[in-house]
Amino acid sequence: MIVWINGTFGAGKTSTARELIGLLPGSTLFDPERVGEGLLRLLPPERRAEVADYQDLPGWRRLVVETAAALLAEAGGVLVVPMTLLRQEYRDEIFGGLAARRITVRHVLLAPEETILRRRIATREEPGDTAAADLRVRQWAYDHIPAYQQALDWLKGDAHVVDNGALSVRETAEKIAEAVRTEAAGVCDIVQTPEPTRETVASGVLLFDDADRVLLVDPTYKAGWEFPGGVVEPGEAPACAGVREVAEELGVELAGMPGLLVVDWEPPAPPAYGGLRLLFDGGRLAAAEAARLRLPGPELRAWRFVTETEAARLLPPVRYERLRWALRARERGRPLYLEAGRPTP
Template sequence: MIVWLNGAFGAGKTTAANELLDLLPGSTLYEPEVIGASLRRMLPKERLGQIADFQDLHSWRRLVVDTAAALLTEVEGPLITPMTLLRREYRDEIFGALAARRVPVQHLLLHADEPVLRERIDTRAADDGGSTRAWCLAHLSSYRAALPWITAEAHALDTSHLTPRRTAERLAEAIGAGAGTTGIVQTPEPTAETVASGVLLFDDRDRVLLVDPTYKPGWEFPGGVVERGEAPSTAGVREVFEELGLRLPEQPALLVADWEPPRPPAFGGMRLLFDGGRLAPEDEAALLLPGAELRDWRFVTEEEAARLLPPNRLERLRCALRARRAGHPLYLEGGVPPRCGNLLR
């Protein structure tokens, strides 16, 4: 298990984590910041110049998960992890990958009033010569912006007037009670190429429905991996019902077949998009969200989708919309038709 201690710089995460080691038998301190420092030493300066924070490195986010899983084969656990995590898409990527490895996470927020945070940052700056002061203060606005989503899922503890020991004692009580447990769907990591089916659903304005998964960054189409022995169109229908509680009246028609090449560590595979048709107003009103899998859904225009989807899914959507208008499915390889205008008949 991982106990993830989130919070702004100055909230007391590291001091509380060290105190917490005495209160949780078998626990080990796990500091992802060490991974970031190592990457800074290894990566070329040209790559480092492209990012503002080591958390922006996909390699850091992947190594955080891989290292945690490896550590848990060596120690009893839990891993006490004091690490500020303010970007929700990074939370989704890390916690989702941990869930896929069957590593449970308890997410706890150490909060302090901003005047207290500023005072603690100034005190720390006096100890280290002020090298981190400006950087820590600059992140307070990011912390304020992230508070709504963090407090919606994490167990919050106000540390403004608590000593590190008392903070750790309160944390131990909360952990023992299961506070902050993240109920993310456990999607097994693929071990080979997969076939996945997505279904495009439209409203009466021809906007397409996207969903926001809790277990990976970015928005997505309703759908999922085709199970062994399952027809792809049937998989799409099943996933729509499991994710949104919607029963499609008929098998959807194919819009796009896109072969996604392997890009290690991803295995790639065949990605299919089907046309689920327009939803009636009563169907829209009845849409459900399984909290462990999806946190939101919305209908969007193609322009709005461009701000929500990663590039490969956006290109797949654009081709699917073109195929829907043409009335014929489109075959793609890596999001691009092998021959321009090659429609399957």
């Protein structure tokens, strides 16, 4: 099990985590910041110069999952992780990766009032650092307060909130330990999707509203929006897999087999294996049908109909290219074969 202590810079995560491992028997401290620092040191200087925040490195997010899994395999018990996560898509990617390894996460948010937070930042000193370095750290913390405020809506919905503004470090740790023991800090409700061990075949289904906008869904277990659909099971026809996934994910029973729009070969990009990705045309959903859409809590967070332009802002680039060509195929009335999101000559 992991107790993930979230909060903006200066909220008291690390000091609370150090205190907490003394209160939770068999617990170990894991600070992903060390992973980020090590990864930056290993990068070539020209690549390092391009990185403003190591959290933006996909390699860091993968290493956090792998390192946490390795530590739990070695030490067992509880892993206490003090780490700021303000971008929901990074939370999804990391927590989803942990869930795929059957590692449960209890997410705790330290949320002191802003005036108290700013007072703490103003007096914060880093051991061994110069006054100039302390100033840089404080400014970094101040600069991230707006991003933290913007993230509060989803953070408070996802995490057990502890207002530690009037609490000592010890009292904060005791409050978290009690929440873990009583399960007031519950296990994050996130679907377990086993990591692929080879190439996969996956089917997505495009559903349209009366304005010809396409339906996208927001998974809880990986970054970015997606099409309704999923991995084709052994012995299952791809179109049938699409129909099954739409019923499971949205509660929509398609009247017939959807028509093929694109077949896209996604090349391996280690550690991902790639495989075949198919998109089908599921037709139009009437307004009454769209109003009855339901989402499975652990798997999908939200849905929305979007234009092609809006989809470009929500989908990762390779998925957007797949959608773009699927829409062209729909207009032309014939399916397309793609490789890495591009039609072959």
